[in-house]
Amino acid sequence: MPRKVQVQTKLNGEQVEFLCEPRQSLLEVLRDELGLTGTKEGCNDGNCGACTVMFDGRIVTSCLVLAVEAEGKEITTVEGIAAGNELHPIQQCFLEGAALQCGVCTPGILVAAKALLDQDSNPSEEKIRFWLANNLCRCTGYDKIVRSVQAAAEKMQEAR
Amino acid sequence: MSDQSYEPSMVLATKTFDVVGTRPVRHDGADKVTGRAIYGADVTLPGLIHGAVLRSPHAHARIKSIDTSKAEAHPQVRAVVTSADIADAGDKTVDLGEGLTRLAFIRNNVLARAKVLYRGHAVAAVAAASVHDALEALNLIEVEYEPLPPVLTAPEAMKEGASLLHDDLTTTELGKPTDKLSNVASHFRHEKGDIEKGFADADLILEKEFDTSTVHQGYIEPHNTTALWNNDGRIQIWTSTQGPFTIRDTTAAILEKPVSQVRVTPTEIGGGFGGKIPVYIDPVAALLSKKSGHPVKIVMSRADVLEGTGPTPGSHIKVKMGVKNDGTMVAAQASLAYEAGAFPGAMVIPASMCVFAAYDIPNVMIDGYDVVVNKPSTAAYRAPGATNAAFATENIVSAMAEKLGVDPLDLRLNNASKKGTRRADGPKFPRIGCVEVLEAMKSHPHYSAPLEGPNRGRGVAIGFWFNAGLPSACNIAVNADGSITLVEGSPDIGGTRTSIAMQAAEVLGLPIENVSPSVVDTDSVGYTAVTGGSRVTFATGLAAIRAARDVRDQMIKRAARIWGVDADTVEFEKGVFISRNGTENRMTFAELAPQLAATGGPIVGRAGVNPPGVGGSFAGNIVDVEIDPETGKVTILRFTAFQDAGKAIHPSYVEGQMQGGSAQGIGWALNEEYFMNPDGKMMNSSLLDYRMPTSLDLPMIDTCIIEVANPGHPFGARGVGEANIIPPPAALAHAIHNAVDIDMRRLPMNPVAVMEAIWQKNGVTD
Numbered sequence: 001m002p003r004k005v006q007v008q009t010k011l012n013g014e015q016v017e018f019l020c021e022p023r024q025s026l027l028e029v030l031r032d033e034l035g036l037t038g039t040k041e042g043c044n045d046g047n048c049g050a051c052t053v054m055f056d057g058r059i060v061t062s063c064l065v066l067a068v069e070a071e072g073k074e075i076t077t078v079e080g081i082a083a084g085n086e087l088h089p090i091q092q093c094f095l096e097g098a099a100l101q102c103g104v105c106t107p108g109i110l111v112a113a114k115a116l117l118d119q120d121s122n123p124s125e126e127k128i129r130f131w132l133a134n135n136l137c138r139c140t141g142y143d144k145i146v147r148s149v150q151a152a153a154e155k156m157q158e159a160r
Numbered sequence: 161m162s163d164q165s166y167e168p169s170m171v172l173a174t175k176t177f178d179v180v181g182t183r184p185v186r187h188d189g190a191d192k193v194t195g196r197a198i199y200g201a202d203v204t205l206p207g208l209i210h211g212a213v214l215r216s217p218h219a220h221a222r223i224k225s226i227d228t229s230k231a232e233a234h235p236q237v238r239a240v241v242t243s244a245d246i247a248d249a250g251d252k253t254v255d256l257g258e259g260l261t262r263l264a265f266i267r268n269n270v271l272a273r274a275k276v277l278y279r280g281h282a283v284a285a286v287a288a289a290s291v292h293d294a295l296e297a298l299n300l301i302e303v304e305y306e307p308l309p310p311v312l313t314a315p316e317a318m319k320e321g322a323s324l325l326h327d328d329l330t331t332t333e334l335g336k337p338t339d340k341l342s343n344v345a346s347h348f349r350h351e352k353g354d355i356e357k358g359f360a361d362a363d364l365i366l367e368k369e370f371d372t373s374t375v376h377q378g379y380i381e382p383h384n385t386t387a388l389w390n391n392d393g394r395i396q397i398w399t400s401t402q403g404p405f406t407i408r409d410t411t412a413a414i415l416e417k418p419v420s421q422v423r424v425t426p427t428e429i430g431g432g433f434g435g436k437i438p439v440y441i442d443p444v445a446a447l448l449s450k451k452s453g454h455p456v457k458i459v460m461s462r463a464d465v466l467e468g469t470g471p472t473p474g475s476h477i478k479v480k481m482g483v484k485n486d487g488t489m490v491a492a493q494a495s496l497a498y499e500a501g502a503f504p505g506a507m508v509i510p511a512s513m514c515v516f517a518a519y520d521i522p523n524v525m526i527d528g529y530d531v532v533v534n535k536p537s538t539a540a541y542r543a544p545g546a547t548n549a550a551f552a553t554e555n556i557v558s559a560m561a562e563k564l565g566v567d568p569l570d571l572r573l574n575n576a577s578k579k580g581t582r583r584a585d586g587p588k589f590p591r592i593g594c595v596e597v598l599e600a601m602k603s604h605p606h607y608s609a610p611l612e613g614p615n616r617g618r619g620v621a622i623g624f625w626f627n628a629g630l631p632s633a634c635n636i637a638v639n640a641d642g643s644i645t646l647v648e649g650s651p652d653i654g655g656t657r658t659s660i661a662m663q664a665a666e667v668l669g670l671p672i673e674n675v676s677p678s679v680v681d682t683d684s685v686g687y688t689a690v691t692g693g694s695r696v697t698f699a700t701g702l703a704a705i706r707a708a709r710d711v712r713d714q715m716i717k718r719a720a721r722i723w724g725v726d727a728d729t730v731e732f733e734k735g736v737f738i739s740r741n742g743t744e745n746r747m748t749f750a751e752l753a754p755q756l757a758a759t760g761g762p763i764v765g766r767a768g769v770n771p772p773g774v775g776g777s778f779a780g781n782i783v784d785v786e787i788d789p790e791t792g793k794v795t796i797l798r799f800t801a802f803q804d805a806g807k808a809i810h811p812s813y814v815e816g817q818m819q820g821g822s823a824q825g826i827g828w829a830l831n832e833e834y835f836m837n838p839d840g841k842m843m844n845s846s847l848l849d850y851r852m853p854t855s856l857d858l859p860m861i862d863t864c865i866i867e868v869a870n871p872g873h874p875f876g877a878r879g880v881g882e883a884n885i886i887p888p889p890a891a892l893a894h895a896i897h898n899a900v901d902i903d904m905r906r907l908p909m910n911p912v913a914v915m916e917a918i919w920q921k922n923g924v925t926d
Contacts, residue, residue, distance in 0.1 A: 023292060037202035038195015040430070042380040043462040047847035050380055078195035091193040095185045098812035101654035101820060103192035104199060104381040104430025125860075133856040136847060138378045138431050139654060140816055141823030142855040 009070040011036075012080030020067040026060075027051045029067035030077060038078040038107045042136070049135030052108035053077045059115050061134070078107035081114055089159070090114050090152040097148035101139035109135045113149045121160075122153055175807075178734065179665045180875050183812045184672045186658040188428070200384035200400035200427040201459045208386070209238050211448050211458035212294035213441065214284040214301050215468055216276035219310035219534040219840025220323065223274060223283070223303060230300035231286055236293035239451035240301070241444060242284045243271040247416055254413045256406055265503040267414050269537050270443055276305070277325050277502035278536050279841050280467025282440070287448040287456045310534035310840035314476050314497040317343040317533045325502065325532045343532045345504030350512055350526040352584040358491025358523025362482025365491075366559055370552040372889075372907040373833035374474040374499065377541045378824070378852050381430020382465045387445035388455040395422045395446050400429040402436045402651055403690030408682045410439040415446060425681040426651045433824070434540030435470040437690050466845040471834060472541030473498040473506045479515075479552040483560050489521045489575045496549060497529040501538040506530045510626075511545030513585045514886070515553055517624040518594055518778065519575045524584035534840045540692060542821060543625040543882035547828060547889060551907060554621040554890030558897075568620055568894070569602045577624075587626075590775065593804030593868030597622060597778045600866050606782045606800045615787045616797070619895030622780040623886025627879040628693025629771040633686025634703035636664060636711050636765040640757070642750030643674040644711070649688030650700040652679055654820075654881070655813035659697045660704045662809055663875065667708035668749060669735025686768045694879030697809055698870070699771050705874055706767030715752055718759045719745075722752075773872015779803040779883035781822065781891035787899045792914035794830055794896060800862040806870040806878030818884045819861040825888025827853045833908050 004019040011034070020029045027044070030036045030053070039062060042048035046064040053062045054076035081088045090113055093099070100106045109132060116123055116131045123131070128149045129142070137145060191197035228240045249264035256266075267273075272281045284301050288294040311317040311325070322343055331338050332346040359365055385399040395417065401407050404426040412419045429436060441458045448456040460468070475498045482491035494515045498506035508528040516524055561568040576594045583589070601607060601620060611618050634648045646664055650656060661675040688700065712732050719737040720727035729741035737752060739745040756763050784797040801818045808814040831851040835844045844850045869876030893904040902917035919925075 021292075031202070036195070037198070040199070040381065041201060041459070042382065042430075043847045045462065045846055045848070048380055048462075078193075082194055087190070087193065094193050095189040098183070098186075098655070098816055100189075100192055101813070101816055102379070102381070102429060102431040103188075103197060104379075104428075106192055107195050110193060129855040129858075133854045136380055136852055136854065138380055138433070138824070138852065139820045141819035141853075141861045142858055143819045143861045144812075144816060146855065146860070 005068050007068055007071045009072065010074045012076055022066065022068055024067045025063050026065040026067045026070055027062040030062060036077055036079050040104050040107055042104070049112070050105050050108045052111045052135060054111060054115060059112055076111065078110055081110055088114065089155040090117065090149070093148040093152040093155060097144050097151055099140065099144040099148035105135060105137045109137065109145060117153055117156060121157055177666055177875065179662045179672055180807065180809050181811065183810060184658060184662070186655045187661065187677055188652065188657055197428045199381060199430055200398060203386045203398045203427060203457065205386065205388065205455040207454050209287050209289055209452060209454040209456055210291040210294050211285055211287045211445055211456045212291060212298055213282045213444065213458065213464065214298045215464065216272065216279055216281040216283055218276055218305055218307050219279045220308040220325070221276050221305035222308065223272060223276060224306055225304045226284060227302040228284060230302070231297040234288070234293065234297045234300060236289040237286055237297045238289070238454060239287045239448045240284065241447045241451060243273045245447050246271060246414060246443070256409050263413055266410060266439060269503055270414060270439060278534050280464065280536055281502065282444070282468065285444045285448060287452050287454070311343065312533055312535065312836055312840055313474065314499045314529065314531040314533065317531050318497065318529065325534065329532065345500065345530040345532060348528050350584040351524065352582065353523035355491055355493055355523050355525040359482045361484065361490045363485040364560060364563055365480065365482045366556045367480035368556060368905055370477045370905045372475045372548045372551060374471045374535060375828050375832045376466055376471040376850065377433040377435035379431025379433060379435060382460040382462060383436065383440055383469055384457070384459040385442045385445045386455060386457040387442060387449045389446050389450035393421060397422070397424045397442050397446065398427055399424065399442055400427055400436060402429070402432040402692055404649065404651065404682050405687050406437060406690055407439055407442050411443045411446060414443045423681055423683045426679055429651050429653055432653055432691065433542045434544055434692060437692060438539050440469055462847060463845045466850060467842055468536055470539045470541065471536060472544060473500065473538045475499065475548040477548060477552040479556050481556045481560065483564065485564065487564060487566055487571055487574045489519055491523040492516045492521045493525045495527045497531055498545065499533045499535060499538065500530050501535045502532060503537045504530055504532060506538060507540060507545035511549045513583065513626055514546035514624050515549035517583050518577055518622050520577050520581040521575065526584055535834065542824060542885040546623060546625055546886045547825065550621065550623040550886045551889045551893065554887065555893055555905065558894045569598055572622060573598045591868065591871055592776055592778065593866055594778045596866050596868050597780045597802050597804050600802050600864055601780045601782055604782065604800060604864060606798060611784050615789055615899050616784065617895045617897065617899030618782065618784050619891045619893065619898060620780065620782050621887040621890035621894060622778060623883055624776060624778050625694065625883035625886065626776045627698065627774050628695040629699050629774045630689035630693065630695055631768065631770045632688045632700040632703040633768045634700060634707040635685060636707045638711060638753050638756060638763045640754045642753040643676065644668065644670065646675055646677040646704060647680045647685050648677065648700050648704065649685040650679065650696040651691045653691055654816060655810060656696045659809045659813060660701050663701045664704040664708040666875070667705055668712060670749060694777065694881035698774070698873055698877050698879040699769060701809065701877060702771050702873060703767045703769045706769060707765040710767060711763055711765030714763045714765065718756060719747055719752055721759055722755060771872065773870065775806050775870030775872055775878035777804050777878050777880060777883040779887055781887040783891045783895050785892065785895040785899055787896060787914060789900065789918065792911035792918065794892065794909065794914060796826065796859050799859055800864060801884055802864045802866060803880060803884050804866045804868050804878065805880040806873065807867055807876035808865050809875065809877055811865060814865055814880050815863040817880045818863045821882065821884030822861050822888055823853050823858055825885040826858065826892065829889035829892040829907060829909055831908055831910055
């Protein structure tokens with residue numbers, strides 16, 4: 001068995017340290033070593049987007065990142081979107097807009113959608129669809145997801 | 161593109177309600193937007209180890225030997241199992257909720273016995289300290305195969321002299337067993353009227369053949385299970401499933417256990433669409449647990465999901481229909497050959513129930529063939545069988561309208577099934593909404609909106625799904641603060657906890673926030689059939705209504721006791737108990753609830769149902785497309801989905817079902833297929849190559865809910881999960897035809913297929 005590597009990283013705003021095998025993906029370590037099972041595995045080859053996390057300000061599929069690459073980086077998962085007990089507007093709008101059915105793609109979509117809203121406060125429908133095109137959803141047909149992202153954009157603008 | 165001036169919901173269910181028909185936030189919502197919800201793959205237990213399954217590289221082969229000794233010697237391996245670890249099922253039959261099935265078909269799919277029947281067929285499994293170790297150890301298992309020629313489509317498998325999958329499968333011909341060894345498990349027929357006379361009366365007869373590809377349900381969450389075979393012999397399973405009781409009963413049958421020794425906890429589930437009804441890995445994980453003494457978790461890879469589970473049948477369909485010049489349909493004939501995959505059970509019976517169900521035709525003949533082929537054993541997929549069939553029927557109906565020079569919706573309206581119409585397979589329709597769906601389509605602004613420009617076309621189609629009843633149970637406990645806890649056994653895949661809770665809230669006059677619903681394990685609620693057949697909001701909803709009424713009736717007795725009046729004098733109106741026996745007494749639900757302990761003890765309402773009043777659902781689409789004449793790519797410009805939901809209990813989730821079903825139907829129509837090489841290997845077993853619609857591929861999907869109340873349900877609900885997937889391929893084929901004058905009779909209608917049809921029309925040869 002390969003020797004484990006010590007990794008220090010910032011996860012959802014908190015400093016964490018873990019041991020992992022060099023072959024373990026960030027997704028595997030998040031779920032199995034750090035207990036953050038909100039990030040989902042749908043394909044393990046970068047094609048479904050269910051494992052989307054923020055990695056030093058970039059959207060990545062965590063199944064295609066090795067956990068050792070997290071050293072010194074900042075990572076945000078779905079568990080890091082809400083501010084304590086306060087849901088983020090994107091989460092609230094997904095609930096009010098019925099933008100999830102089974103909910104398994106939802107964590108990745110929320111991470112990606114929040115990243116979009118952080119850099120564009122008023123994205124067009126086309127831009128939302130383009131931005132979320134790496135996040136497969138099989139339940140909703142995307143209609144209510146797109147509308148809920150639009151609603152969250154409005155809500156966030158009102159709050160400013 | 162939605163037209164705000166149009167009233168989207170055509171309400172024929174005239175009663176009004178307080179909770180039913182509103183749009184509350186779902187009870188499991190917060191957990192699902194914060195990552196806290198526990199899905200099957202998220203389960204962990206002390207001492208957990210990980211399993212992996214070795215799968216066949218051949219589509220058809222005899223297993224000559226399996227040597228697991230090297231895998232067993234791997235230092236991290238804790239257990240290895242093969243088919244030899246499970247008893248042979250022989251001729252045993254089991255009823256797992258859908259009639260009698262040969263147990264051997266299920267058991268031999270879980271772990272192949274003497275033969276592998278598709279690439280991806282499970283052969284052996286390993287449990288090890290980590291999933292990486294387990295995958296490594298799979299490579300150490302040595303299997304010697306004797307490859308056999310595969311048969312991959314129904315027409316091929318039906319040919320005389322075709323390679324036979326099973327040594328003991330004989331055709332059941334028109335209900336009678338024969339001794340003919342064959343890949344055709346059964347041939348059945350439904351007849352109505354006189355088909356020959358019907359065609360003789362017709363002025364116009366159209367006959368065409370159609371082929372549809374194998375497609376997968378495509379849920380984003382792979383199959384998973386965690387099993388613990390405890391030291392007392394009891395088995396516990398945590399899994400993402402549409403049917404915890406099905407998993408329990410099947411696992412018990414395969415492992416020769418009484419069902420009381422198996423407990424299944426359904427976790428949150430990441431999509432199913434019919435594909436998470438069958439048992440695949442649960443008995444395997446249980447055996448690995450028994451051998452290793454550890455709880456064992458197995459999570460399938462995406463390739464395993466595509467190669468080893470689902471899919472839904474590919475099919476070869478012939479349809480012939482006759483119509484008079486005045487637009488009266490007089491005869492319809494279909495031959496439906498559906499691919500079951502490795503084991504009998506193609507979804508051809510439901511297909512036969514739906515193929516002509518939308519039309520009142522006096523003379524009908526339907527032949528169905530359940531054909532085994534060397535592909536994964538097929539599973540249900542949202543209105544299973546009906547989408548393939550409607551692709552054929554609706555093509556011919558639209559072509560008839562064109563030839564007769566009438567509006568395609570008018571021809572449908574002229575022949576639409578109504579209350580009293582008898583289907584060829586027997587049942588007479590109760591009140592249905594076929595006419596109302598068609599009228600809504602015709603009057604919708606989308607239908608009359610101008611569509612200009614070259615290579616653009618508009619198409620329409622409709623579809624029918626009969627929906628299901630089946631057993632459901634529900635318990636409701638009253639809390640001292642006036643809230644209730646509701647437990648039920650239907651895994652919630654799209655908001656049904658809430659749609660069920662809303663029905664109990666309506667009966668008891670409670671705000672929805674005062675209902676706390678849970679989906680519980682198989683030891684904690686009565687038998688509940690699968691989440692499938694569009695049945696949960698209807699049937700489990702009915703169980704909740706009855707359980708709530710039981711609570712109400714018991715509380716009426718307590719109120720009467722407190723007031724010292726006869727219970728017959730106590731009424732219950734919108735959450736208030738009232739006695740008008742002389743002096744008027746009033747007490748709210750919340751005022752009575754804390755007095756239960758002192759007046760006889762806690763109250764638990766309960767109900768078990770197997771409801772007969774099932775209401776079928778019709779769905780329709782209007783779709784506008786533009787074809788790129790250079791590439792053959794079909795772009796959807798506008799899409800409107802119509803469906804008779806009966807009373808829409810939670811309209812947002814009704815719309816969600818309609819939009820999701822439409823998107824799956826669009827994927828089936830335009831992109832998705834199992835692309836098999838001649839050896840039976842799926843060449844596109846990843847989500848990059850098995851192309852499901854992305855957000856960029858689809859427009860907004862406008863919805864129009866039609867509410868023709870189902871007389872078989874107290875609030876008029878029908879169930880809305882499935883009919884919506886049926887019309888998209890047919891509607892898109894019609895739109896493509898109207899755009900570029902080609903007749904698409906094969907799915908998928910991908911760019912290559914569209915280009916070939918355009919070239920053929922233009923006489924271009926390479």
